[in-house]
Amino acid sequence: MTEKHLKEGYYFWSGDVAAAEGAIAAGCRFYAGYPITPSSEVAETMALRLPQVGGKFIEMEDEIGSIAAIIGASWTGERSMTATSGPGISLMNENIGLAVMTEVPLVIVNAMRGAPSTGLPTLIGQGDLMQAKYGSHGSYEIITLYPNNIQEAFDLMFDAFNLAERYRVPVMYLLDGLLAHMYEKVYVPPREEWEKKIIRRKRAREGQLPYQPDEDMVPPMPLIGEGYNIHATGLTHDERGYPDLTPQAQEELVRRLNEKILKHERDIWKVEEYLTEDADIIVVSFGGESRAVKAGVNLARKEGIKAGMLRLITIWPFPWEYITKYSADYIVAELNYGQMYHLVREYSDNDVYQLNKMGGEIHTPEDVLKRIREVSS
Amino acid sequence: MKAEVKFGGLGGQGIITMGFILANAAAIYDGKECVFTQDYSAEARGGASTSEVIIADEKIDYPHVSKADYLVVMSMSAYKDYVHKLKDDGVIIVDSDLVHLPDEKRKVYGIPATKIAEKLGNPIVANIVMLGFFAGVTGIIEPEALLKGIKDRVPKRFWELNERAFREGLEYAEKNL
Amino acid sequence: MSQMTDMRKTEEEWLRTERLPHVWCPGCGIGIVLNAFLRAVIRRNIPKEKMVVVSGIGCTGRTAGYVNVDSFHTTHGRAIPFAVGVKFARPDLNVVVFSGDGDLFAIGGNHFVNAARRNHDLLIIAVNNFTYGMTGGQHGPTTPTGAYTTTTPYGNPDRPFNIPHLAISLGAPYVARWTTYHVNQLQNSIYKALNMKGFRVIEIISQCPTVYGRRNSMRSPMSMMEYFQKNSVINNKASYEEMELTYKGKIVVGEFRNVGGIPSYEERYEEIIRRAQE
Numbered sequence: 001m002t003e004k005h006l007k008e009g010y011y012f013w014s015g016d017v018a019a020a021e022g023a024i025a026a027g028c029r030f031y032a033g034y035p036i037t038p039s040s041e042v043a044e045t046m047a048l049r050l051p052q053v054g055g056k057f058i059e060m061e062d063e064i065g066s067i068a069a070i071i072g073a074s075w076t077g078e079r080s081m082t083a084t085s086g087p088g089i090s091l092m093n094e095n096i097g098l099a100v101m102t103e104v105p106l107v108i109v110n111a112m113r114g115a116p117s118t119g120l121p122t123l124i125g126q127g128d129l130m131q132a133k134y135g136s137h138g139s140y141e142i143i144t145l146y147p148n149n150i151q152e153a154f155d156l157m158f159d160a161f162n163l164a165e166r167y168r169v170p171v172m173y174l175l176d177g178l179l180a181h182m183y184e185k186v187y188v189p190p191r192e193e194w195e196k197k198i199i200r201r202k203r204a205r206e207g208q209l210p211y212q213p214d215e216d217m218v219p220p221m222p223l224i225g226e227g228y229n230i231h232a233t234g235l236t237h238d239e240r241g242y243p244d245l246t247p248q249a250q251e252e253l254v255r256r257l258n259e260k261i262l263k264h265e266r267d268i269w270k271v272e273e274y275l276t277e278d279a280d281i282i283v284v285s286f287g288g289e290s291r292a293v294k295a296g297v298n299l300a301r302k303e304g305i306k307a308g309m310l311r312l313i314t315i316w317p318f319p320w321e322y323i324t325k326y327s328a329d330y331i332v333a334e335l336n337y338g339q340m341y342h343l344v345r346e347y348s349d350n351d352v353y354q355l356n357k358m359g360g361e362i363h364t365p366e367d368v369l370k371r372i373r374e375v376s377s
Numbered sequence: 378m379k380a381e382v383k384f385g386g387l388g389g390q391g392i393i394t395m396g397f398i399l400a401n402a403a404a405i406y407d408g409k410e411c412v413f414t415q416d417y418s419a420e421a422r423g424g425a426s427t428s429e430v431i432i433a434d435e436k437i438d439y440p441h442v443s444k445a446d447y448l449v450v451m452s453m454s455a456y457k458d459y460v461h462k463l464k465d466d467g468v469i470i471v472d473s474d475l476v477h478l479p480d481e482k483r484k485v486y487g488i489p490a491t492k493i494a495e496k497l498g499n500p501i502v503a504n505i506v507m508l509g510f511f512a513g514v515t516g517i518i519e520p521e522a523l524l525k526g527i528k529d530r531v532p533k534r535f536w537e538l539n540e541r542a543f544r545e546g547l548e549y550a551e552k553n554l
Numbered sequence: 555m556s557q558m559t560d561m562r563k564t565e566e567e568w569l570r571t572e573r574l575p576h577v578w579c580p581g582c583g584i585g586i587v588l589n590a591f592l593r594a595v596i597r598r599n600i601p602k603e604k605m606v607v608v609s610g611i612g613c614t615g616r617t618a619g620y621v622n623v624d625s626f627h628t629t630h631g632r633a634i635p636f637a638v639g640v641k642f643a644r645p646d647l648n649v650v651v652f653s654g655d656g657d658l659f660a661i662g663g664n665h666f667v668n669a670a671r672r673n674h675d676l677l678i679i680a681v682n683n684f685t686y687g688m689t690g691g692q693h694g695p696t697t698p699t700g701a702y703t704t705t706t707p708y709g710n711p712d713r714p715f716n717i718p719h720l721a722i723s724l725g726a727p728y729v730a731r732w733t734t735y736h737v738n739q740l741q742n743s744i745y746k747a748l749n750m751k752g753f754r755v756i757e758i759i760s761q762c763p764t765v766y767g768r769r770n771s772m773r774s775p776m777s778m779m780e781y782f783q784k785n786s787v788i789n790n791k792a793s794y795e796e797m798e799l800t801y802k803g804k805i806v807v808g809e810f811r812n813v814g815g816i817p818s819y820e821e822r823y824e825e826i827i828r829r830a831q832e
Binding site for chain 1: 570573602603604606608618619622623624625626627628629631632634635636637638639640641642643644646647664665667668819823826827828829830831832
Binding site: 010011122123178181182183184185288292298361364365 | 397400401404405410411412413414415417437438439440441443
């Protein structure tokens with residue numbers, strides 16, 4: 001038996017396939033999932049490819065079982081992932097809370113489709129941005145990434161797994177109905193090169209308790225089967241992992257769970273600033289929709305309007321400093337009734353306008369141009 | 378260079394495969410930037426099938442065909458559904474036995490692709506005949522690159538049949554242009 | 555030192571003694587099950603670092619908090635899929651799911667059914683006390699028809715699971731039922747199951763005098779134990795109908811299924827990896 005790894009070269013992949021291949025390249029060796037459009041090709045790719053590299057794939061009975069299984073697998077040290085779409089995320093949310101509370105690195109792909117409910121299964125939506133952070137009960141922070149092209153869908157998986165491991169936190173990896181099924185060219189570098197990008201899980205010092213944080217507020221993670229006698233519980237717990245049902249323990253733990261992310265937000269943030277330096281109007285966008293926005297900004301520039309695009313690659317923690325640093329007006333283009341608009345408004349001193357579509361398709365570049373014209377006049 | 382191509386026809390004619398082969402070949406074997414999308418919702422509407430390919434030298438932002446340079450159709454219904462997406466100086470490429478356009482003002486190139494495929498022994502390669510014809514008519518992709526793309530998609534035992542289908546289409550274009 | 559003291563000392567190594575006293579009520583049966591489990595594990599000489607205990611939520615769900623091995627107190631109903639992840643990722647470990655009837659068969663029922671069907675290599679210790687104890691004695695998926703609980707104040711109109719029948723129908727290779735009165739049989743059953751492969755299910759009928767017994771004229775732990783003692787019938791060859799539990803009726807116990815040689819999911823996946831790398 002020999003492991004079959006990707007060879008260097010160019011591939012023509014959909015977003016689903018690129019995300020799955022990116023995950024495997026980034027060291028993912030455990031996948032549990034349940035099929036759902038438009039994410040099913042992630043599962044299909046994992047089923048085909050994971051055993052080729054000695055990894056494990058399992059199709060579970062539902063999304064609740066899927067996320068429970070990857071939490072269990074992550075405790076053994078495997079980089080673990082699941083993929084789903086909105087309805088599946090809704091089912092996973094309780095255990096996303098467990099992963100946050102017990103500090104388990106995971107990557108969860110959500111290929112967003114038109115919603116609420118069953119909505120538009122094959123078509124793009126961007127209605128799950130708030131759900132990505134606020135889906136489970138309680139006050140917590142997770143990390144959310146969102147590529148906008150297929151090369152990035154591959155590359156960004158390294159960030160997703162590295163951030164999950166670095167901060168012991170679930171990372172929500174957003175795709176959408178457009179990116180999931182859209183094909184583009186992807187360059188895969190030689191294996192030695194990509195393997196250098198993988199950041200391994202921090203190991204505990206001798207005698208360090210399983211929830212005793214280092215100075216960076218992140219406790220190194222002990223692994224199952226190494227004699228730590230780990231105890232993990234979704235109950236509020238002390239540094240040993242034992243339940244401690246007091247307001248003091250709650251205060252200390254929940255503050256740390258939030259601050260271990262927020263204190264490092266500048267290290268986590270990733271954005272694309274396109275023609276923003278001299279811009280009077282900046283269109284904030286992300287994912288599939290940002291493809292239309294960039295084209296629309298180019299049309300506006302041709303007309304002499306100083307427009308730019310700020311593309312959020314990190315959705316959470318929200319890269320607010322990229323809003324406060326500009327003195328431009330903002331348009332928030334998103335395929336929902338207005339979600340990130342409220343965040344931008346919170347941090348902008350200038351006017352913030354909306355460009356919304358409820359989903360199903362992205363705006364056209366002309367739609368974007370029209371809105372830029374309206375705002376600039 | 379930038380070309381937007383819209384493919385349309387009925388389920389079973391290999392419309393999506395046609396788009397994928399062109400896009401994959403342009404990206405991998407012709408060194409171009411390329412986006413391929415398929416319309417899933419159309420499949421539910423009684424067998425209509427469509428796919429889109431954008432080929433360019435530069436990175437492509439907007440991934441959908443807004444104004445097609447080429448409309449490749451293998452059914453009348455697909456022509457009716459998508460002709461509004463075609464540029465005023467766009468080109469229409471059809472299976473001439475299946476699509477008749479006496480009133481169309483724009484350039485129409487026809488090939489009896491399904492009939493040729495049947496003569497080759499299998500109507501399933503009609504889309505490959507169309508692709509050969511497309512390469513000959515448009516010149517937007519190196520025929521040898523496209524042939525490599527076909528081999529990527531087709532099982533080895535069908536390579537010979539598919540290559541013949543491709544060359545028939547290509548030669549038909551060269552003879553009739 | 556006597557054998558008893560030796561066993562006690564060894565058992566203490568397997569317990570997080572610093573967490574005692576435990577949360578269970580006086581007279582609760584879960585401690586008896588835990589004791590039988592630990593003795594079986596110790597007799598099997600399983601190294602501590604090779605044992606993982608996963609629990610869900612509820613009274614029995616607290617077990618994971620007391621065993622001094624890698625142990626996980628997960629979400630309600632999700633102990634089995636969590637354990638599936640651990641076992642599939644690390645097939646060399648002994649993974650035991652230790653949880654209650656409501657957790658495993660109501661909210662977690664779909665996971666039980668599918669994990670059994672796939673024959674994951676897991677030992678399921680299912681403590682059945684006929685009720686949701688931790689939330690105050692509501693009716694659950696195993697409450698006998700006619701029994702009184704806080705949510706069946708006029709008697710339970712619905713029908714309980716026949717757990718051994720369910721497990722056997724799904725192809726589980728080892729299925730047994732005991733009560734907390736049958737401590738030796740229970741310990742031997744766990745001892746035997748620990749050495750087997752596949753999805754092994756042991757149901758233990760346990761007393762909850764605090765919230766179940768007192769509403770069903772078995773107010774003291776002793777009266778519940780007496781009920782188990784007087785009404786239990788050992789019958790390894792019981793029919794599915796005989797395995798059914800009724801209100802204050804007979805409790806048929808025994809080792810209902812014990813078959814070897816059925817490959818577990820984890821073993822079958824080794825073949826998948828081999829094929830993928832051919």
